[in-house]
Amino acid sequence: MVYHLMNSEKQVLDLQPYNYITYKPDYYTFVTAYKYEYHCYFYDFSAAFSEYPELAPKVFGFNLDLVFKPEGLTRVPPDPGIAVTVTNILKTFLSKNENAVIYICDYSDNREKARFYTFTNWFRRFNDGSVVHLKGMIRAGETTILNAMLINRENPLLNDFIEAYEILTGIYTKPDNDYLDNILNDGDW
Template identity: 40%
Template sequence: MQPYKFSIVKNNYYEFTTQAGTKYACYFLSYANYFTEYKEIANKIYAFNIDILVKVSKAVIDPRIGYTIVKIIRTFLEGLQNAVVYVCDTSDSQELMRKRKFDAWFRQHDDGTINRLVI
């Protein structure tokens, strides 16, 4: 199974569209301001975000989405020694669903090259 083709729209910002027409944005934001006491690593810590830009009315289970998101994370981390912080949005009470989905993607695509620490 192949990931969807994605484009790098700007630095640390990626977009892709699924076969069903849902358009996603995946981006990394610096978390340096949250780690000011750790100056030696602060500029290497990022938050990872996924937004739906265009949503189709009928949701479809699409395993290629997970492959694509993992590929984007790998592309971002390639050749770097960075940390990515993923925080599940709580604004709509769907954070547990998001955590389960992200956990499933990690388990499915874990090849040992990315270390995961759950706090």
């Protein structure tokens, strides 16, 4: 799969995903051009959907972990190849299954807004329309948990997943689109 991206000089760059290794149907690893190593994996997220027994076994969480950083490099340089690779892995996982994927932005280091912004923009740029991307937020006390649900547009349970997700996130405080757009446009993180 090849993606086209316009750079600031309006030249078209052909972007291909990094080669990745599939260790199991739900665990992938890849190394970037800058020698950063990432692991992507899916895990059981059924407990959150326990009120929906038909959907629960088909709900997976998703993590992207940076597991190796080259010595001397302190910050990951901008690399659209990471975005292309991750969105490709997610689309492939969703195309073969009647599953839904939940992505929760880690908030342990107060960088959840940056993660939410990055992940959302990856899907704005590289989603070919095959994946429905729902954005959500859950408030737990003073903590705001930013998240997203991804579902293949052709999933026969699409409407059921959307309804369940909206109900579950709505229980804890459903954000309006203005609030989420403000987070995406907040340059203060």
